[in-house]
Amino acid sequence: MDDSGSPNDFDSWQAVAASGALLERVEAEQNRTPAVLERWRSEFGAESVRIALELCEARRRLILKWPEASGWIADRSGAEQASSKAAALHKANQLQLCEVTHVTDLMCGIGGDTAAFRKAQFEVRAIDRDPFRAQCAAHNANCPSTIQDIREYVDDGSFVHLDPPRRDSSGKRRHHWNELLPCPVVLRELQTNISRGMYKLAPGTNPNEPDLSQCRLEWLSERGRLTQCLAWWGETPTDERSVVRLDDGWTFRGVPTPELNHRGEFGSYLIRADPLLERSELQWTYARSLASMEGVCPGLGLLTADTLPKGSGLDVWEIEEVLPWRDKKLKAAIRTREGGEVIVHTRGRAVDPDQAALTLRAEGKNQIHLWCIRVGTRRVGIFVRRPTSHS
Known part of the structure; x- marks a missing residue:
């Protein structure tokens, strides 16, 4: 809607x-x-x-x-705005664990989540102020629908799934809490008046948004892409956050903790936490749960270790060589590896990866993975490969 x-x-x-x-x-x-x-x-x-x-x-x-x-x-x-089946069924499964029986899908759109709630055998009602979308949801989910503005909604004791539209009438995306429709004031009032519910929000939602301070936050991803941030209210207040990778069911929950100690350089491995962990600010908590890892330098967000870490929430590269980021030195190193296509990874906009990949491309047969990282004031090029024993 x-x-x-x-x-x-x-x-x-x-x-x-x-x-x-x-x-x-x-x-x-x-x-x-x-x-x-x-x-x-x-x-x-x-x-x-x-x-x-x-x-x-x-x-x-x-x-x-x-x-x-x-x-x-x-x-x-x-x-385009409808939840995927995987995301919608995940929410429905969570509600079953909470012994929910009745669900109201507010701002239901065309009924993606509504269909999952029906599939889970809940008593479901779809509500949208847009007659077309409300009727789509009724057709697609085979359930009753009501054409109603959420400002007129009266709590009937059901669990409320609330999906504020992330696009305006021109199609422009709305990523931030204060941009949502109808407006944050109305959403705050609903949250106060409804006993239990959940917002479906953009994955880029600020986890420290004051209006969400009483909510438990959960991030979802599919196919390597962050898709939703769920903000659950009506539970016992907690600082704990959780993440779920729907492709394989991997999940982690915890409370954000400060950055690890920084060693100022890379060890044997370059490690990036899953984007879910970074978005939820749980990467340092997850790293502490596995031990043996350190930060590299403040603000970089990457980890390093001297021994191969094992964790499903990590993207691990073995470091082959670290060089100053200078085209001449990098091209020579690529030639010694019989490199051809170069895939450039970076953090903090240290380099334009597409332009760098084009500049460094060679005639060899091997694909090269190269990170460009700014460590302090220096830019370094890090040649990496996948660890053969990493799982």
Whole structure:
């Protein structure tokens, strides 16, 4: 949902979805030339063709997240903002562990999370101020829906899943708490008046946002990308945070702790914590749970060790050589390795990785991994490889 509401008419979209003939042509035709589009418009009408094109694109995107979404009704924006099946089912599973039985999906959008709550056998009601989105959720999740502004919502004792829209009517993304719609004041009031609930927020949400101080924060990732920050309220207040990598189920929870001691240089291994740990500020807590690691220098965020660390939350590279970041020296080292393609990694914008990779590319057969790091005032190039025994 965006705050201005969708201009789409659900009945028109449902009619196009039910007709079949136009959708079949749109799905089958890869070369949609102006002549083809004009022929469709003459036969089916311009508005029906517009709907069919967007519905096919929305379903194409949804199926990547929800394999059974081929019959769903959604516009493109709604499809892009919908939770994946993995994320939605994770939330539903957590609610089952909390013995929740009734869920209200506020600002439900096209019903991705709503569908997971229904799949988990909860009593579910979808609410959105946008009539089109509310009706999409009812259709996609096969549940009751209500067209209502959240300002008018009255707590009925159910658990509330609240998904403030992360895009405005122009499609611009909203990443920060104070940019959310309807506005932080309304959200704070809801949080105060509703006994138990959860915000679905952008993964870049500031974990130290004062309005979330009474919430337990949890970050999710899929396919190496951070996807959501969940802020649970109604539980016993805690400073503990948690992260979940949905691809393999790896999870970690803890309280943020200060940075480790810094040795000022790299040991035998260069180590980066999983982005989930960095975003939640748990990387130092996780590192302490494994021991044997140190920081390199303040603000860099990377770890180092002299012995191979074992931890599912770590991205570990074995260091082959450390050189000053000078093209001549780096190119010579690449030639000795029979290097060709160079993949440049960096932190803190020490270098433009794409430009550096292009500059350093050679004619050899081997792929080279090279980190550019600023250690103090010096830029260094670190040649790395994957440890053969790392798991």
